[in-house]
Amino acid sequence: MSTTPTQTPNPTLAWVFDGDSVLCQEGVPHAITVDDLSCHDDVFTLSGHYLLTFTQIQSLGMALVGEFVPYRQLVATLTADMTCQFSTAIQLLTWQHTHRFCGVCGTPTQIANSEYAKVCPNCRHHSYPKIQPCVIVAITRKNPNTQKQQILLAKHHRHAHANMYGLIAGYVEVGESLENAVHREVLEETGLHIKNLHYLESQAWPYPTNLMLGFVAEYESGVLAPQADELADVQFFDLDNLPHIPNIGTIARRLIDLVCLQH
């Protein structure tokens, strides 16, 4: 069954996804018209739209017009509501793909009727979409020479080609508090100790299933020593002289903008 918590009776529109990318026309997400798919037992619905993968479209023999645009590119232009919907959709489809079999007994799973869950018809084990908590932190200090406000920005190897500087971030480890995770990540990646750590806000980020938890903190002590296998560079930048930073729509950009507004 294609039943989910937000199912509508016979939706005829569908969003189409290819991994993290959404079918668009001229850069704008484009819902296609489809027949009633309620007889299919592997199709999710969300806010009155079916969620289909490119693979499913191919198996239905449908032709598509348009282009697939990565979510991380679309967030700069989408409304908050659309951003939330597509983030949810991408994570549901990822979960669908990676949880096809029961983790206890190996039987093929089924989509639950009344919630986003997959149920084993053999042993009744329920599994739910996995969310991975990830901390991200904007660290500030005063420029020791000029007393101008500065922010710590790092160039990760994965963004080195774009010469983009972002914030320190990392996954929360099992058994760890969010605060401990921030202190540990900052020390591991930069060699610095921080103080006055405060939580600000969060963002669901479907790469692949992250819940980004955004913090601000102040530099306390230590000498910058970037972790070589993670970072190509890390520096404190004056707020009026920032390098290339992440796009609008990302929590990294939101935290950097908030720091700039406050100083």
Ligand SMILES: [Zn+2]
């Ligand atoms: Zn089972």
